[in-house]
Amino acid sequence: MAFTFAAFCYILALILTAVLIFFVIFHIIAFDELKTDYKNPIDQCNSLNPLVIPEYAIHIFFTFLFLLAFQLGTVLFNMPLIIYHIRRYMNRPVMSGMGLYDPTSIMNADELGRAQKEGWVKLGFYLISFFYYLYSMIYVLVSS
Amino acid sequence: MSNPGHPPRLPVFSPLDDIMNPSTGNEVPGQSKPPGPAPNGPFVPGMFQPGSVPMRPPAPGNPPGQWAGAPPRPPGVNGFGNTSMQPPQQMQHMNAGPPRPQAPPPMFNVNSPGQQPPMRPAGQMPPPPQTSQTASSFMNGPSNANMNTRMARPPVPTISAPSGGPPSASQGGSFNNTQGQPPSFQTYGSQQNPGLPHDGVPQSRPNELPVPFHGQGQYSHQVNPFMQKTPTQTPGNSAPPSQKSSRGPSPVPGSTMDALEGQFTPSRGAPSPAFPGARGSPVPGQVPAGNFPPPNQGQYPGPRPPLPGAPGQVPPQRFPPGQAQHFPPQPGLPPGPAHPPAPSQQVQPQQPPYGFGPLPPQAPAGPNAGPPPPPSSTAAPPSGPAGFPPVSSSPMGGFQPRPPSNNSSFAPPPPMSSNAPGSFPHPPGPAAPGQRYPPPPSNAAPSRYPPPPGANTVPGFPPAPTPATSQPMAQPGAMQPPSQYGGAPPGSYGSQPYGQPHQGMYANNVNAMTQNFGQMGVQDSQRAVNLLNERQLMPPDGVETAKPILPHDFKKVNCSPDIFRCTLNAIPQTSALLSKARLPLGILIHPFRDLSQLPVIQSSVIVRCRSCRTYINPFVVFVDQRRWKCNLCFRVNDLPDEFSFDPVSKTYGDPQRRPEVKSATIEFIAPSEYMLRPPQPAVYLFLLDVSFNAVETGYLSQFCQILLDELDKLPGDARTTVGFVCYDRALYYFNLAEGLSQPQMLCVPDLEEPFLPCPDNLLVNLHESKELITELLNQLPTIFEGNLETGSALGAALLSAHKMMSSTGGRVTVMQTCLPTVGPGALQNRDSGNTSGKNVTNIGPATDFYKKLSLDCSAQQIAVDLFMLNGQYADIATLSCISKYSAGCIYHFPSFHTVKNPSQVDKFENDLRRYLTRKIGFESVMRIRCTRGLSIHTFHGNFFVRSTDLLSLPNINPDAGFGMQMSIEDNLNESPTVSFQAALLYTSSKGERRIRVHTLCVPVTNQIGEVFATADQQAVAALLAKMAVDRSLNSAISDARDAMINAPVDTLSAYAQQVPASQRVGALLAPHSLRLLPMYMLAMLKSIAFSLSSSTKTDDRVFAMQQCKVQPLCYLMQSLYPHLYPLHRISSETPLKRGKEEIPATPQLQLSSANIDRTGLFLMDTGDAMYLLVGSGVGDQMCQDVFEKPNFMSIPDGMIDLPELENPTSEMIRCFVNFLIDSRPNGITFLVIRDDSKHRHLFFQHMLEDRTENSMSYYEFLQFLQGKAKG
Structure with missing residues (x-):
C-alpha cells in the first residue's frame, strides 16, 4: 500500500467532486426559485454566471490530473461531460461577461427546463463520480 | 405573495427613504455634491465655459452668443446656476422635496420643473396661482370647475366613519342634495375634495383634473341625484378610439408603479387604522386631490406643500366636515393613506397604504357595513371622465362628472336610460364621456360584435x-x-x-x-x-x-378577438390530445389597444381571488350570493359586501350586475397598494442623431416641425417633462431652464465617461419652458446644418439618457440614421453585402451592450423607442436590443430622405404624429394568468420577463402586441372551460394608476375533431411566425423554414386521420377552419423575414422579424398576406359599415395573378404600403375619372396620391382607400404603379400564390405538402 500520485488524484478529486456537488445543488435550487417566482432573473443570472467557469475549470483540472496519473479509464469517464461543457459554452448567448445564462432568455420554459434537467443529470453524475473515486482511491491504495 | 422575491425595482423613490429622512430629500441640491462646478470632475472648465459653449457646428445664423450665453448665469456656473438656487425653493416646500436622497443631478431633472419657480427671479414668476400652493391647491386645481358644486355639498363625513353602516343612507341623502354630484367624493375626506380652494382659478386643462382615483374607493356606480345607480363609463383614459392619432390624454393622473401587478404587496402594515371606518374609501390613502399637481408644479419634485404628514394633524379618521369641505387636502388626508400623487413628497402618507394591501377586509368589514360606502363614492372618478375629450367640451370643464347633471357621478345621466331601479342605470349616451360603466350605448349600432x-x-x-x-x-x-x-333591465348591461x-x-x-x-x-x-x-x-x-x-x-x-385570441377555440383536455392535433397552443394579445368604449371602475374594493389573485371576471361561478369560485384556481372566495350592494335600492343585490362580471375587458383605477412609488409623470427624452448623414437626410427639420405641431398633444399632465440630446461624435445637451432667454447648448465631447453637464434643466417641464422648447425646435435644424462630423455616438447618448431619466423613468425616443461608430456601443459594419444562400448571418446581435443597457433601463422604468432612418446598413439586429427588452417599439424607414424618397416622408410624418400623440402607459407590468393545468411556455414581444408569468413593460403603447405559447401540464378536466386573464397595470399619462384586465374564456374538449374545427388559422399562423423568428435567431433561418413546412404537413396529416379513408384518396384535406394555413405558411416562406432571397437586406429582414414578434395579430396577418382589392369593381351595393357611414367596398381577392386582368385597377394593401396597379388596358374613362388623365399612357409613374375629383368613381375609390388608411394606426406609403412601370415588382412580389424563379406557386406548394405528408 503506497500513496501514489494516482491515489492523490483520487483524493483530490473526491474533495473537488464534493465541491461540485454543492455547486450543482445551488444551481438546481436557483432554477427552482426562478420557476417558482421567488427571484428576479437578472439577480439570479448574476449569481449563477460567476460560478459557471469555476465549475468547468475544477472539473477539467482534476480530469487533467487523472490524465497525468495515467488513469485513462477515469479520464474517459469524464470526457463526455467535458465535451458537453465546451460545446455548451461555445453556444452561449452573446454576452460580454462570463457565464452562460442570459436573463432575457432564461425565463423561456425550454431554457428553464433544460437548465433544470442539466442540473439533475449533473448531480447524478457527480454523485456517481464521487463513489467511483472513493472506490478507485481505495482500490489504488490497496492494490499498490 | 410570490412577489416577495421581486421587489419592484424602483430605485429612486422609495417612499421609505423619504420617510426616513424627509429632510434629505429636500436638501438634495445642496447636499449631495451639488453639481457645483468645482465638484464635477468632468467638467473641464474649458469645455463649458459659457462663452465657449461650443455650439458645435456653429449655426451659421446664430451668433454663438445666443446659445452659449444663457445670459444671467455666471460663467462658471453654466447649468449649475440653477441648482444653487434650488435649495431655497425646496426649503419652502419643506417636505415636499423630492425624496431623492442623493442629489445627483440627474435626479433633479425631473423635479426641477416643479421647482423652477424659485429659479426665476421672483418678480418674473408667473405664478400660476396654483403652482406654489400646497397640496390643497393641487387638489383644487383640477376641479376648479366643479368647485362650486362641491362647495355646496356638505362634506360627507359619514363615509369616513368607520361604522359606515349609515353612510349609505346618509349618502344618499346628501348626495341628492348636492347638486347631483356623487356624494362619494366628499365622503372620503378632505382629500378628495379636490377642488375647493381655488375657485377662481380656472384651470387651463380641464381634462387633467379629475383625479379620480386617489384614494377613494369609489364605486363605479354612483348615486345620481336621481338615485339611479349609474354605472359610468369612463371613457377617459381609455382611449378614445384612436383614430390614427391616438388622442392622448388619459384622464386620470395617477399613481404608482408597482411592480407586481396585482400581487399582494406584502402588507406592511395592517390597513391603516386611520381609515378603519372608511370602508368605502378603502383607499383613502390614494391620492387625494393632491395628486394632481397644479399644472405648473406638477413635477415630481414639486413641493407639495401639503405634506400629508404635516397636515397630519388632522386625525386621520374623521374629517371634520368643515375641513372636508375646505379641502385642505392635507389636513384631511390621513397621513397614511393618502397617496399624494405627488411623487416624492408625499411619501409618508403613502406608506400606510402599503399596509393596506389588497386586503379586501378593509372594506366593508363592518358588520354594519350595510351599504358600503363605496357606492357613494362615485365621485372620485371624475378624473376618469376628464380624460375624455368629450368632457372637455362640456361646460363643466374637466369635471363633468361633477356637474349636478350627472348624477352618476360621471355618468352622464341619461335621463332616458333605462332606469330600472334595481339595475345600474345605463349611461345614456353611448359615448358619454363621463360614464364609467360600460355604457350600454343606447344605440346598438356601434357594436358590431355578435352577441356573445x-x-x-x-x-x-x-x-x-x-x-x-x-x-x-x-x-x-x-x-x-x-x-x-x-333586476337589470333587460338589455341594459347585456x-x-x-x-x-x-x-x-x-x-x-x-x-x-x-x-x-x-x-x-x-x-x-x-x-x-x-x-x-x-x-x-x-x-x-x-x-x-x-x-x-x-x-x-x-x-x-367574451373578450374581443381583436384584443385576445387563442389559437385553439376548443382547448384539448390533455397534452396528448394536443400533440395529436399537431397545432400550436398559444394566445395572442393586444392589451393596450385603443378602445372606444371601456368600462372603468373605481371601486373601493377590487375583488380578486385570494390565492391566485385573479380579478373577478364574467366567467367565475357564483356559488351563492356571497361566494364565488375562481375560474383559474377554483378556490371559493368570499364576496365583499360592497360588491353586491346596490346603492340605489340600498339592498344587496345580485353580484352579477356588476360590470366586472358583465364585461371581459375592464379597467380599474388602482388604489395605492398597487403603487410602489408615486406615479411618475410623463417624461419624454428625444435623442437626435445630428451627424452628417442625419443632417443630409433632412429628417431633423421635419421632426422638429412635427414635434412643434404636436407639442400640445403629447400625452401628459402638468408634470409632463421633456428633454433633448443631440449627438454626433459628441453629445449636445440643451439647458432649457425656465427663465433663460435662449436655450443653452452644452457640448460634451467626452464619450468614455458620459456625464451630465448640468444636474437639472436638461429635462424640463413642458409647460413652464414651452417657449424655450419651441425656440429650440425652431433652431435645431439650423444649428446643425452643414455638420460634417460623421461619427455617431449612440451608445454614449443612451447611457446619458439612462442617467438623466433614471430617477423617474419615461420614454426615450431615438432617431438614428447610421451605424453607431464611436464611443461605447460602437459597432462594426459586419454586413458582407448580400445575405445570400442558405446561410443568413448577422440576424443576431453583435454585442450585448445594448441588451444590458436595455435591462438597466427597464429596471428604471425607461423605455427606448427607435426610429431607424438609415440608408445603409445600421445593424438593426444589434440596435434593436435596446428596444426589445425595454418594451420600446421600433420603426424603420429604409433609405429615408426628404427629397429623394418622398413616399417615405409621408409615412414618417404619419407614424411620428401617431407616435407622439398616442396613448401611453408608464411603469407597467402585465401578468398573464391561466387556468390551473396550463402554463406559459414562451413569451413573444418586446418586454423583459420578470417571472414565469410577469412581463415588465416600462412603457406600454397601443400598438404593441404579445404572444404566449402555452403548454398543458395537467389534464384540464376540472372545468368545461379554461380562462386566460391578462392584467396590465400601468400609470396613465395623467399620473393615474390603472389596471386593465382582459379575460378570455375557451371551452375544453376531448374530441380532436372539435379541436380542428375551432382552430383559429390566423392566430395559428401568427404564432407560428413568432416561433419561427425564435427558431431563426437560435438556430438558422433554414431550420425555421423547415419548421414552417412541417407545421402544415403535420397538422393536415393529423387531420386526415380523422377523416374516412375514402375521402382521403388523392386529396389534401384540411378542416375548413384551417384551410388557409398552407397559404399563410407559403406567404411566410416568401416574406422578407424568412425568404432566402439574396436581395434582401439584412436590416430589412431583421426588422421584418422584429415586426413578426410585436405586431398585433390583424396587422401581422395583413403584412404576411396582403389584401388585394379590384378597385374597378367598387360599388356601394355591399358597403362596409362604419358607424353610420357606409363605405363602398369591393370583394377581397386572393393573391394570384390569375385574379389580375389588364383592364382593371388593383389595390394591394400590405399594411404599411399600398400599391395601386393600373392595368395597361384600363379604359380611358376610368383614367379620366380616377387620375384625371386622358388615357393610360399619360398617367405618370410614381404618383403618390390620388387626385380629388368629383365624380362617383373617384369618390368611391377615395372613400374606400381613405377608409383603409384610417383603419390602421400607422402611416403608409401610397404608390400608383403602371403595368409597364419599373416598379411593377413592388406590386407583383406580393402575389404570393404565383410561382417565381426560386419559389413555388401555391398549387405546387400544396402538392409538395401532399408529397411530404405521404412520405
Missing part, C-alpha cells in the same frame, strides 16, 4: 350562427333571461359593447369578419376542404374570425 356566442348556442358544438350578429346590441340583452341579471372599438377604428375589418363568421353556416365550419380542388378559399369580405363557442350557461361576452 353563448347566447344562442347550444352547449354543444356548433353554435348556431348567431343571428344576432347584425344587431348585436339589442339582442343580447333581450335574450338574456332577466333572472340572470337580477347589450353593452365591451370596450370594443366599434367605432370604426381600425378594427373594422375584423369586425366585418366577425359578422361574416356569425353568418356562416355551421356545416361550413366542420367541413373538410380538399385544398387541391378548391381554389377559392378566401371569402370575399375577408377571412372570418374564429371565436370560442361557449356553453349555453355562459351568456356572457
Whole structure:
C-alpha cells in the first residue's frame, strides 16, 4: 500500500467532486426559485454566471490530473461531460461577461427546463463520480 | 405573495427613504455634491465655459452668443446656476422635496420643473396661482370647475366613519342634495375634495383634473341625484378610439408603479387604522386631490406643500366636515393613506397604504357595513371622465362628472336610460364621456360584435350562427333571461359593447369578419376542404374570425378577438390530445389597444381571488350570493359586501350586475397598494442623431416641425417633462431652464465617461419652458446644418439618457440614421453585402451592450423607442436590443430622405404624429394568468420577463402586441372551460394608476375533431411566425423554414386521420377552419423575414422579424398576406359599415395573378404600403375619372396620391382607400404603379400564390405538402 500520485488524484478529486456537488445543488435550487417566482432573473443570472467557469475549470483540472496519473479509464469517464461543457459554452448567448445564462432568455420554459434537467443529470453524475473515486482511491491504495 | 422575491425595482423613490429622512430629500441640491462646478470632475472648465459653449457646428445664423450665453448665469456656473438656487425653493416646500436622497443631478431633472419657480427671479414668476400652493391647491386645481358644486355639498363625513353602516343612507341623502354630484367624493375626506380652494382659478386643462382615483374607493356606480345607480363609463383614459392619432390624454393622473401587478404587496402594515371606518374609501390613502399637481408644479419634485404628514394633524379618521369641505387636502388626508400623487413628497402618507394591501377586509368589514360606502363614492372618478375629450367640451370643464347633471357621478345621466331601479342605470349616451360603466350605448349600432356566442348556442358544438350578429346590441340583452341579471333591465348591461372599438377604428375589418363568421353556416365550419380542388378559399369580405363557442350557461361576452385570441377555440383536455392535433397552443394579445368604449371602475374594493389573485371576471361561478369560485384556481372566495350592494335600492343585490362580471375587458383605477412609488409623470427624452448623414437626410427639420405641431398633444399632465440630446461624435445637451432667454447648448465631447453637464434643466417641464422648447425646435435644424462630423455616438447618448431619466423613468425616443461608430456601443459594419444562400448571418446581435443597457433601463422604468432612418446598413439586429427588452417599439424607414424618397416622408410624418400623440402607459407590468393545468411556455414581444408569468413593460403603447405559447401540464378536466386573464397595470399619462384586465374564456374538449374545427388559422399562423423568428435567431433561418413546412404537413396529416379513408384518396384535406394555413405558411416562406432571397437586406429582414414578434395579430396577418382589392369593381351595393357611414367596398381577392386582368385597377394593401396597379388596358374613362388623365399612357409613374375629383368613381375609390388608411394606426406609403412601370415588382412580389424563379406557386406548394405528408 503506497500513496501514489494516482491515489492523490483520487483524493483530490473526491474533495473537488464534493465541491461540485454543492455547486450543482445551488444551481438546481436557483432554477427552482426562478420557476417558482421567488427571484428576479437578472439577480439570479448574476449569481449563477460567476460560478459557471469555476465549475468547468475544477472539473477539467482534476480530469487533467487523472490524465497525468495515467488513469485513462477515469479520464474517459469524464470526457463526455467535458465535451458537453465546451460545446455548451461555445453556444452561449452573446454576452460580454462570463457565464452562460442570459436573463432575457432564461425565463423561456425550454431554457428553464433544460437548465433544470442539466442540473439533475449533473448531480447524478457527480454523485456517481464521487463513489467511483472513493472506490478507485481505495482500490489504488490497496492494490499498490 | 410570490412577489416577495421581486421587489419592484424602483430605485429612486422609495417612499421609505423619504420617510426616513424627509429632510434629505429636500436638501438634495445642496447636499449631495451639488453639481457645483468645482465638484464635477468632468467638467473641464474649458469645455463649458459659457462663452465657449461650443455650439458645435456653429449655426451659421446664430451668433454663438445666443446659445452659449444663457445670459444671467455666471460663467462658471453654466447649468449649475440653477441648482444653487434650488435649495431655497425646496426649503419652502419643506417636505415636499423630492425624496431623492442623493442629489445627483440627474435626479433633479425631473423635479426641477416643479421647482423652477424659485429659479426665476421672483418678480418674473408667473405664478400660476396654483403652482406654489400646497397640496390643497393641487387638489383644487383640477376641479376648479366643479368647485362650486362641491362647495355646496356638505362634506360627507359619514363615509369616513368607520361604522359606515349609515353612510349609505346618509349618502344618499346628501348626495341628492348636492347638486347631483356623487356624494362619494366628499365622503372620503378632505382629500378628495379636490377642488375647493381655488375657485377662481380656472384651470387651463380641464381634462387633467379629475383625479379620480386617489384614494377613494369609489364605486363605479354612483348615486345620481336621481338615485339611479349609474354605472359610468369612463371613457377617459381609455382611449378614445384612436383614430390614427391616438388622442392622448388619459384622464386620470395617477399613481404608482408597482411592480407586481396585482400581487399582494406584502402588507406592511395592517390597513391603516386611520381609515378603519372608511370602508368605502378603502383607499383613502390614494391620492387625494393632491395628486394632481397644479399644472405648473406638477413635477415630481414639486413641493407639495401639503405634506400629508404635516397636515397630519388632522386625525386621520374623521374629517371634520368643515375641513372636508375646505379641502385642505392635507389636513384631511390621513397621513397614511393618502397617496399624494405627488411623487416624492408625499411619501409618508403613502406608506400606510402599503399596509393596506389588497386586503379586501378593509372594506366593508363592518358588520354594519350595510351599504358600503363605496357606492357613494362615485365621485372620485371624475378624473376618469376628464380624460375624455368629450368632457372637455362640456361646460363643466374637466369635471363633468361633477356637474349636478350627472348624477352618476360621471355618468352622464341619461335621463332616458333605462332606469330600472334595481339595475345600474345605463349611461345614456353611448359615448358619454363621463360614464364609467360600460355604457350600454343606447344605440346598438356601434357594436358590431355578435352577441356573445353563448347566447344562442347550444352547449354543444356548433353554435348556431348567431343571428344576432347584425344587431348585436339589442339582442343580447333581450335574450338574456332577466333572472340572470337580477333586476337589470333587460338589455341594459347585456347589450353593452365591451370596450370594443366599434367605432370604426381600425378594427373594422375584423369586425366585418366577425359578422361574416356569425353568418356562416355551421356545416361550413366542420367541413373538410380538399385544398387541391378548391381554389377559392378566401371569402370575399375577408377571412372570418374564429371565436370560442361557449356553453349555453355562459351568456356572457367574451373578450374581443381583436384584443385576445387563442389559437385553439376548443382547448384539448390533455397534452396528448394536443400533440395529436399537431397545432400550436398559444394566445395572442393586444392589451393596450385603443378602445372606444371601456368600462372603468373605481371601486373601493377590487375583488380578486385570494390565492391566485385573479380579478373577478364574467366567467367565475357564483356559488351563492356571497361566494364565488375562481375560474383559474377554483378556490371559493368570499364576496365583499360592497360588491353586491346596490346603492340605489340600498339592498344587496345580485353580484352579477356588476360590470366586472358583465364585461371581459375592464379597467380599474388602482388604489395605492398597487403603487410602489408615486406615479411618475410623463417624461419624454428625444435623442437626435445630428451627424452628417442625419443632417443630409433632412429628417431633423421635419421632426422638429412635427414635434412643434404636436407639442400640445403629447400625452401628459402638468408634470409632463421633456428633454433633448443631440449627438454626433459628441453629445449636445440643451439647458432649457425656465427663465433663460435662449436655450443653452452644452457640448460634451467626452464619450468614455458620459456625464451630465448640468444636474437639472436638461429635462424640463413642458409647460413652464414651452417657449424655450419651441425656440429650440425652431433652431435645431439650423444649428446643425452643414455638420460634417460623421461619427455617431449612440451608445454614449443612451447611457446619458439612462442617467438623466433614471430617477423617474419615461420614454426615450431615438432617431438614428447610421451605424453607431464611436464611443461605447460602437459597432462594426459586419454586413458582407448580400445575405445570400442558405446561410443568413448577422440576424443576431453583435454585442450585448445594448441588451444590458436595455435591462438597466427597464429596471428604471425607461423605455427606448427607435426610429431607424438609415440608408445603409445600421445593424438593426444589434440596435434593436435596446428596444426589445425595454418594451420600446421600433420603426424603420429604409433609405429615408426628404427629397429623394418622398413616399417615405409621408409615412414618417404619419407614424411620428401617431407616435407622439398616442396613448401611453408608464411603469407597467402585465401578468398573464391561466387556468390551473396550463402554463406559459414562451413569451413573444418586446418586454423583459420578470417571472414565469410577469412581463415588465416600462412603457406600454397601443400598438404593441404579445404572444404566449402555452403548454398543458395537467389534464384540464376540472372545468368545461379554461380562462386566460391578462392584467396590465400601468400609470396613465395623467399620473393615474390603472389596471386593465382582459379575460378570455375557451371551452375544453376531448374530441380532436372539435379541436380542428375551432382552430383559429390566423392566430395559428401568427404564432407560428413568432416561433419561427425564435427558431431563426437560435438556430438558422433554414431550420425555421423547415419548421414552417412541417407545421402544415403535420397538422393536415393529423387531420386526415380523422377523416374516412375514402375521402382521403388523392386529396389534401384540411378542416375548413384551417384551410388557409398552407397559404399563410407559403406567404411566410416568401416574406422578407424568412425568404432566402439574396436581395434582401439584412436590416430589412431583421426588422421584418422584429415586426413578426410585436405586431398585433390583424396587422401581422395583413403584412404576411396582403389584401388585394379590384378597385374597378367598387360599388356601394355591399358597403362596409362604419358607424353610420357606409363605405363602398369591393370583394377581397386572393393573391394570384390569375385574379389580375389588364383592364382593371388593383389595390394591394400590405399594411404599411399600398400599391395601386393600373392595368395597361384600363379604359380611358376610368383614367379620366380616377387620375384625371386622358388615357393610360399619360398617367405618370410614381404618383403618390390620388387626385380629388368629383365624380362617383373617384369618390368611391377615395372613400374606400381613405377608409383603409384610417383603419390602421400607422402611416403608409401610397404608390400608383403602371403595368409597364419599373416598379411593377413592388406590386407583383406580393402575389404570393404565383410561382417565381426560386419559389413555388401555391398549387405546387400544396402538392409538395401532399408529397411530404405521404412520405
